[in-house]
Amino acid sequence: MVADNPTAYSVTDCGFAYRGNPCLRAVNINLQQGRFYGLIGPNGSGKTTLINLLTGTSRPTSGTIDLYSSNVCDYAKTDLARLLSLVPQSFTMEFEYTVFEIVMMGRHPYIDRFGAPSEEDVTHVSSALKTLDIQHLQDRYVTRLSGGERQRVLVARALAQNTRVMILDEATASLDVRHSIDIMKALRQRVDAEDVTVVAAIHDLDLAAAFCDELIVMNHGTIHNHGNVETILTSELLRDIFAVEADVLTPVNSTPHIQYRYSHA
Amino acid sequence: MRGNSKILFGSLSFLLAATIIAATGLGYISIPPSSVIQTILGSLTGIISGTSSASDQTFSVIIMDVRLPRILTAALVGGGLALAGGVFQAILLNPLADPYTLGISSGAAFGASTAFILSILGVAIPVSLSVPVFAFIGAIGTLYAVFFLSAGDAKLSSNTLILSGVIVAAILSAAIGFIKYMADEEVNIIIFWLMGSFIGKSWQDVVLLLGILIPCLIFSCYFARDLNIMALGGTTADTLGVDSAKIRRQLLVSASLVTAICVAVSGVIGFIGLIVPHMLRMLAGPDNRILLPASFFAGAILLLTADTITRAILPHEIPIGVLTALIGGPCFCYIFRKRQLGAAYGR
Numbered sequence: 001m002v003a004d005n006p007t008a009y010s011v012t013d014c015g016f017a018y019r020g021n022p023c024l025r026a027v028n029i030n031l032q033q034g035r036f037y038g039l040i041g042p043n044g045s046g047k048t049t050l051i052n053l054l055t056g057t058s059r060p061t062s063g064t065i066d067l068y069s070s071n072v073c074d075y076a077k078t079d080l081a082r083l084l085s086l087v088p089q090s091f092t093m094e095f096e097y098t099v100f101e102i103v104m105m106g107r108h109p110y111i112d113r114f115g116a117p118s119e120e121d122v123t124h125v126s127s128a129l130k131t132l133d134i135q136h137l138q139d140r141y142v143t144r145l146s147g148g149e150r151q152r153v154l155v156a157r158a159l160a161q162n163t164r165v166m167i168l169d170e171a172t173a174s175l176d177v178r179h180s181i182d183i184m185k186a187l188r189q190r191v192d193a194e195d196v197t198v199v200a201a202i203h204d205l206d207l208a209a210a211f212c213d214e215l216i217v218m219n220h221g222t223i224h225n226h227g228n229v230e231t232i233l234t235s236e237l238l239r240d241i242f243a244v245e246a247d248v249l250t251p252v253n254s255t256p257h258i259q260y261r262y263s264h265a
Numbered sequence: 266m267r268g269n270s271k272i273l274f275g276s277l278s279f280l281l282a283a284t285i286i287a288a289t290g291l292g293y294i295s296i297p298p299s300s301v302i303q304t305i306l307g308s309l310t311g312i313i314s315g316t317s318s319a320s321d322q323t324f325s326v327i328i329m330d331v332r333l334p335r336i337l338t339a340a341l342v343g344g345g346l347a348l349a350g351g352v353f354q355a356i357l358l359n360p361l362a363d364p365y366t367l368g369i370s371s372g373a374a375f376g377a378s379t380a381f382i383l384s385i386l387g388v389a390i391p392v393s394l395s396v397p398v399f400a401f402i403g404a405i406g407t408l409y410a411v412f413f414l415s416a417g418d419a420k421l422s423s424n425t426l427i428l429s430g431v432i433v434a435a436i437l438s439a440a441i442g443f444i445k446y447m448a449d450e451e452v453n454i455i456i457f458w459l460m461g462s463f464i465g466k467s468w469q470d471v472v473l474l475l476g477i478l479i480p481c482l483i484f485s486c487y488f489a490r491d492l493n494i495m496a497l498g499g500t501t502a503d504t505l506g507v508d509s510a511k512i513r514r515q516l517l518v519s520a521s522l523v524t525a526i527c528v529a530v531s532g533v534i535g536f537i538g539l540i541v542p543h544m545l546r547m548l549a550g551p552d553n554r555i556l557l558p559a560s561f562f563a564g565a566i567l568l569l570t571a572d573t574i575t576r577a578i579l580p581h582e583i584p585i586g587v588l589t590a591l592i593g594g595p596c597f598c599y600i601f602r603k604r605q606l607g608a609a610y611g612r
Contacts, residue, residue: 056503077506093497095551096546097493106505108490161505
């Protein structure tokens with residue numbers, strides 16, 4: 001069944017250089033619709049650069065990125081915004097918008113320039129607020145929220161955008177365990193119920209193993225390896241890419257789990 | 266919570282009309298509001314109603330030829346500076362940005378001073394043309410210089426930008442000093458103009474301001490909702506269908522043009538662009554669709570009131586730029602201090 005899924009992304013020979021310094025090279029990968037991809041790799045391995053290319057906010061210096069068979073850079077801005085959403089790593093907000101107003105910004109591509117939000121827009125916003133359990137915050141100013149609350153607002157904004165593809169750049173980085181799991185659950189639910197494709201850069205490998213279908217391993221500005229969680233997540237990978245000694249345990253009826261070998265000496 | 270926007274715009278329009286009428290009546294010769302309204306309506310419709318006595322004739326000259334051009338110029342410049350401030354703050358995501366703190370006003374002033382010195386030195390370009398054009402070139406040049414200096418900071422943070430603005434303004438103020446020195450005996454023209462003043466403004470200034478400000482106001486309001494989205498940051502705004510780089514560029518040029526024309530007409534008048542959008546944001550929220558037009562109205566009311574106080578109420582007329590800086594400077598300190606405290610508590 002999975003093999004028959006249409007291709008969402010087709011990345012061919014993609015490279016990116018910033019002021020002459022290569023940041024990303026020879027990236028080739030196909031991403032299928034309705035799959036949850038975890039983007040893992042050490043800091044500075046090129047995850048955010050790849051995300052910028054996938055969202056069309058940077059243009060590759062070589063190669064092409066097709067999203068549903070059209071170059072991602074060739075889409076009209078509004079069309080692209082109805083097809084893909086981004087949750088950034090963090091955001092700073094200087095102005096006192098309420099949580100509801102921020103989440104409603106996710107509906108921007110659907111509202112006419114001088115129009116007002118429709119009932120459908122409000123429904124999408126309310127359901128996104130409910131999914132992330134932040135309804136009680138909806139009239140609060142985002143400037144007064146904790147880092148974790150703010151991060152959930154950002155994810156809710158992307159959910160309200162209601163797109164076929166969702167891309168997240170370490171969306172759970174500043175969240176406690178419970179809210180990290182809540183966000184991953186909400187994304188998983190979109191994947192399973194609505195065939196949405198999710199690409200999430202993620203540092204917590206246990207969390208990635210528990211919720212993703214496939215892992216994409218980035219290292220030194222290119223894709224080191226990708227495939228099913230079980231085949232990718234091994235102690236060799238942790239040693240070679242992340243430079244840590246660890247055992248990967250796979251309990252029966254559960255997802256792989258990493259046991260790090262610390263030494264206090 | 267935030268108020269109703271209809272009530273806000275209703276009261277702002279009413280206040281502006283009332284301020285214009287009151288200001289027109291005040292002065293060396295005081296004129297009752299009923300005569301003011303009668304004269305203005307009469308001139309607009311071309312009908313001088315009833316018996317046109319000698320005092321009516323005098324009122325008409327005072328109102329139409331002397332006071333009204335100055336009053337409308339003050340109102341338009343106030344509105345323009347507040348609009349430019351609101352746009353700069355929205356684009357730079359920085360409540361401390363305004364044409365003055367970014368050095369744009371100083372750039373325009375340098376451009377305009379250059380135009381004056383050229384005219385003093387006998388270069389035959391009419392001042393009415395060269396001052397606005399040179400002011401605009403100075404404003405855009407400064408904008409580029411300030412951005413160039415702070416470009417290493419990808420997020421264009423408040424402090425980097427304002428520091429760059431201060432550095433550029435310091436250099437420009439030295440350059441203006443040199444121009445004053447070159448102007449020699451005719452230095453008074455430049456000094457007086459630099460301090461900011463609405464003395465002797467004519468209908469020509471009003472028309473020039475209207476011609477630039479109204480299109481820029483409409484242009485800014487057209488992109489107001491995109492500006493709201495851009496508060497999420499450029500990358501996120503791009504994925505929401507907003508061409509943030511293009512809109513940022515166009516609106517920066519538009520706001521600099523507004524600043525340049527205001528400076529060209531009336532000299533350097535600081536802090537209106539900082540305080541007005543800031544106050545309104547507290548009153549009406551950060552939504553630029555309301556904030557930008559409301560800032561235009563409120564800026565007009567504020568600067569006209571300040572100009573009327575210095576013109577008709579104070580025993581001696583203080584240059585308006587000096588007055589706004591004296592009041593606005595401490596307000597800037599207050600906002601800056603509040604933000605620093607907010608940052609300290611990890612707001």
